[in-house]
Amino acid sequence: MNQNKTAKAVDFDKIMDTVRVFAPATVANMICGFDILGFAVDYPGDEVLMHRVTAPGVRIRSITGDEGRLPLDADKNTVSACVKMLLEHLGISREIGVEIELIKHMPIGSGLGSSSASTVAGLFAINSLLGNPLTKEELLPFCVEGERLACGHGHADNVAPALMGGITLIRGHHPLDVIKLPVPEELYAGIVFPKVDVPTRDARQLIKEKVLLKDAVTQWGNIAGLIAGLYESDYGLISRSMHDVLIEPTRAILIPEFYVMKQIALNAGALSFGISGSGPSVVAVSRGKEIAENAANLIQQHLTDCEIDSLKYVSPVNIDGPKIL
Amino acid sequence: MNQNKTAKAVDFDKIMDTVRVFAPATVANMICGFDILGFAVDYPGDEVLMHRVTAPGVRIRSITGDEGRLPLDADKNTVSACVKMLLEHLGISREIGVEIELIKHMPIGSGLGSSSASTVAGLFAINSLLGNPLTKEELLPFCVEGERLACGHGHADNVAPALMGGITLIRGHHPLDVIKLPVPEELYAGIVFPKVDVPTRDARQLIKEKVLLKDAVTQWGNIAGLIAGLYESDYGLISRSMHDVLIEPTRAILIPEFYVMKQIALNAGALSFGISGSGPSVVAVSRGKEIAENAANLIQQHLTDCEIDSLKYVSPVNIDGPKIL
Known part of the structure; x- marks a missing residue:
């Protein structure tokens, strides 16, 4: 059988x-x-x-x-x-x-x-x-x-x-x-989840079916740069590469205070800032825990000032995946 | 001054x-x-x-x-x-x-x-x-x-x-x-230039301004795979990644016998085959000189059979750029 x-x-x-x-x-x-x-x-x-x-x-x-x-x-x-x-x-x-x-x-x-x-x-x-x-x-x-x-x-x-x-x-x-x-050792994520509802299905449906080839070229230049940056542990290259010209402009509409949070994260020294998945969580990718922590704290403080509840997580990149407890 | x-x-x-x-x-x-x-x-x-x-x-x-x-x-x-x-x-x-x-x-x-x-x-x-x-x-x-x-x-x-x-x-x-x-050591190019005229300007003008996002995703997945493959010297990954779903279908129209040449190259064991720049030269990217040489020879033979003149070049990836002679 x-x-x-x-x-x-x-x-x-x-x-x-x-x-x-x-x-x-x-x-x-x-x-x-x-x-x-x-x-x-x-x-x-x-x-x-x-x-x-x-x-x-x-x-x-x-x-x-x-x-x-x-x-x-x-x-x-x-x-x-x-x-x-x-x-x-x-x-x-x-x-x-x-x-x-x-x-x-x-x-x-x-x-x-x-x-x-x-x-x-x-x-x-x-x-x-x-x-x-x-x-x-x-x-x-x-x-x-x-x-x-x-x-x-x-x-x-x-x-x-x-x-x-x-x-x-x-x-x-x-x-x-x-x-x-490869995972560069000092890579940290400062994550903030603003408690607003953005269903994955809606977030996907907003995205346009067609994109400008020139924007796609910009995007894949950045993707290629990020991969090289990860292999080289080149944080400068990682930072220059982590820009999304195609999806972020659309999805950011669904996330309150997105561009203010972005400015806060970059001012705090984050390598990059953007949407986690389809949002509404946002992530400040940072070199070292301190910057990630600081960026996430400042973002959360700003959301509190705007009367938006949020959760905050600061973590290095997880290496091993699931584990038995 | x-x-x-x-x-x-x-x-x-x-x-x-x-x-x-x-x-x-x-x-x-x-x-x-x-x-x-x-x-x-x-x-x-x-x-x-x-x-x-x-x-x-x-x-x-x-x-x-x-x-x-x-x-x-x-x-x-x-x-x-x-x-x-x-x-x-x-x-x-x-x-x-x-x-x-x-x-x-x-x-x-x-x-x-x-x-x-x-x-x-x-x-x-x-x-x-x-x-x-x-x-x-x-x-x-x-x-x-x-x-x-x-x-x-x-x-x-x-x-x-x-x-x-x-x-x-x-x-x-x-x-x-x-x-x-990084340049994997055994990477060779078998290049054939079919003597037909494809001005760069025309080849660029053929390309559509807009592309499907899903095709762009396929393309940047492949680009990312190629970069990782180069860093890992992983010829399998390099081969799986070197596909162009966006530009080749349009530019190939200008190149006689393109898909026949592609089949010849892949049958000869090339990692990948495609257009060099805006063409009409084509390239069989290969692991080792022998495969590159063989692919280029077979392609040139086919073009001769089709009464198309061509030039052939077989070379490793050049490492240093220009040199003083």
Whole structure:
């Protein structure tokens, strides 16, 4: 039977009873690299606590930190749906039962890859529980499918860095071709999430289908410069390269005080400032923790002055991706 | 006087009597990097023999290898015009006299940076003759200006690799920001120039002003992949990345047998195949000399079968740019 054949990789005697996994938030696009670049951060992120149970099937035991926004129905919840999909792929969905506790430590719809962090945590957890039958590279397509379920499009720019850690380049989607890029040691992100609602779908729909070739050339010159800057640990080049002339002008409209925040970040010495994913979170990419911290504090102070609530995260680039706690 | 002040760098006692310089041909765009990437080759290229003479001013003594197509009038010839511009910049145009012999070893209008090779040879020659008052970086804007005089647009994608050598990235034009990229050791170019006329101006005018964002994303994913591939010496990644979905489909129309030549090159094991600059020269970028040689031979054979005359050049990536002979 095909099911048994594929299940060979899983040693049933070695399946763990329980595993707790943290998967990181991510900054998709990395300011200039729309749909191809992204990086993970150490904090925030989501946690999945997974228990093996006797009754086969995948169930959600609890979700916390989501303000009741995520479905507990295992067929509708992205995390459980992905876990189920993986068990089916391994041909052991009728033999294995798991229950999931999802602990969200980050806001939903923030532009920080909230759904990706949960999906990656869930898939990394089931893979760990089963004794790692799949490599990270093999897990990635399942994560992308999870992103499609959650957001309606199967982009990998959040799940790739969340799963692989570090800075990832998605050279192409068909077939998926993900390259890990070097991470300059002093690179920090000062992230601020202004508590306004910018659904990913809307943020994508605003973007024009056609762009001027000359602007595209500017954009890919910057993308190429950023890649070279990362390999050279050349912070000056990184700073000169991290400009988005194509997407930011449109998406910035949805983010209150965007250009004021940008000026604040650059005045504070940030290498660059821009939108994280589709927003509304913004990121001050900085050399060293102090500048990132300072930029984020000043931005948050300005939002407070404007009576806009916000959350703040300061983190180096996360290197390893998900981890077992 | 301002003239004397700027001229300080030139030691009149140390000016050479004569200098002979070779500057390399270049493959602009490097297939996927329209207007931002380019590399130099060891062969072909152009030569400038420059003589110091008593009478101030810049004159063309002779031009060979151009089939009489280039102007001997020093004001109209790009090489002499650039040399004059540099002497004026240094404030010594009234003190110094030079005569130029331009020996062209490559066809004009071939898409191999013919005008750039001449301009770079001329400017490198005068700078050498004067004892190198300018660095290569400082010479570059004069080369770009020469390109503007020759082609009507001041792109640096030929002059930058011709002057700097190796593979160059033009991150931005305003201000000019050129980065030298690493050159994987085994990278070879098998170049074939089909003797058909494709003026640069026409080739540029064919290109659409607007492109689909999704195609631009594909293109910059490939550009980013190529840069990473060069840093990693990852020939597989280089090969997967060197695809041009935006410019090639339009420009290929002007090049006879383009898609047949492409198939021949890829069948011969080339990493990639595409148009050099605005064509009509084509390039099979290959790992190792043998594949490049073989691809170029087979392509040339096919063109002969189609009764199209051609020239063939096989070369590694040139590392150092212009050299004194």
